[in-house]
Amino acid sequence: MARTKEFDPDAALQAALDLFWRRGYEATSMADLVEGLGIARASLYATFGSKRELYLRALERYSEQTDPVLLAELSQPGPVLPAVRALVRRYAEASAEDGLKRGCFVTNTAVELAPHDPAAARRVEASLGHLETVLTAALVRAEAQGELPAGREPRALARMLMVLMQGMRVLGKATDGAARVRDAAEQALVLLD
Amino acid sequence: MARTKEFDPDAALQAALDLFWRRGYEATSMADLVEGLGIARASLYATFGSKRELYLRALERYSEQTDPVLLAELSQPGPVLPAVRALVRRYAEASAEDGLKRGCFVTNTAVELAPHDPAAARRVEASLGHLETVLTAALVRAEAQGELPAGREPRALARMLMVLMQGMRVLGKATDGAARVRDAAEQALVLLD
DNA sequence: CCCCATCTAGACCGTTCGGTCCAATATCGG
DNA sequence: CCGATATTGGACCGAACGGTCTAGATGGGG
Secondary structure: OOOOOOOOHHHHHHHHHHHHHHHOOOOOOHHHHHHHHOOOHHHHHHHHOOHHHHHHHHHHHHHHHHHHHHHHHHHOOOOOHHHHHHHHHHHHHHHHOOOOOOOOHHHHHHHHOHHHOHHHHHHHHHHHHHHHHHHHHHHHHHHHOOOOOOOOOHHHHHHHHHHHHHHHHHHOOOOOHHHHHHHHHHHHHHHHO | OOOOOOOOHHHHHHHHHHHHHHHOOOOOOHHHHHHHHOOOHHHHHHHHOOHHHHHHHHHHHHHHHHHHHHHHHHHOOOOOHHHHHHHHHHHHHHHHOOOOOOOOHHHHHHHHOHHHOHHHHHHHHHHHHHHHHHHHHHHHHHHHOOOOOOOOOHHHHHHHHHHHHHHHHHHOOOOOHHHHHHHHHHHHHHHHO
């Protein structure tokens, strides 16, 4: 009926994710977003509602981009333990080489917003729950396939890896975190032998 | 010569630490601090300079209160491994039962401020470095005393525990983190057997 | 080709931000 | 008891905050 949208809401959301990811919620102003997204302030509000809604949408998008990759990697047929190792190591590398010091968007949200924002807390919980579920399933399969000695506790192991991964993302934001993160990953993986 | 100070700067700093710890840097306004500290706005600036300086002082104080406890626990003569285990478990419990969802002030600072505040990054690094040093020393001693099988890597193990502890503090801020944190601690401690 | 919905840039809104200033007050030494 | 000195509450500052609104440009459907 009328004029078509001139900007790509998807690209705008991605740009918002980049900004929030790098600076966090409070430290990113609407002025920053207007400039970074390259769209009119009014369009921004018309499309996303408010700063908080935009942040939550960005968080959702982050999970949508991240979660399927995890799942795919750990669901491939055949040996599963190598995939778990690769995942943990890749996480460590990503944390160690995080030049922009962005960390993990979910981790950042857990620290900055989750304690006083129920909606943010729910999304964080959803991401962590997914990671735990996928990791646990992978380790259960590893056990069934004889890759993992019987008697281990797949869920507890998965939780341990998950907690460690959160910590890696935190250390990656501090100086000199690289060697620590790599050492931590290798030590933890010993538990999978 | 003149009027004496009417408020206790030490208590004020402690109150500031409590506020920053609970809400973070950006989400805590000077108005919040004035109210929470119970002192005049002017006195606050006269004593601490600025919001950022106050935060850094609070972080310093947090470390001063926390670090010696760690060191003392791990430096007692006799068996050292039980002390390490107790420390990790106590950390897990503190994270799991963190009703105020405060997490660790150092962790929070690492996530929120360290990436773009060099002074904050330095203090975070100092705390993490201290933790790593103390843990490593303890594990070296454990190895020397035959508590830990030879061939382990004390520093790498210490780093792994340190990273895990950061992760526990993050998970403690999310919902349903308690069981995860406890499982993670127990699994990690298996590496000390 | 023109109407109209939706876009745009940016002025504008009240509020809150971190920080400063000041007059009034309170407490010390003498 | 008084002068000197710090502290006090709160007014005040310019800037930045998140959010709204308007005027005009723009482009698709009839």
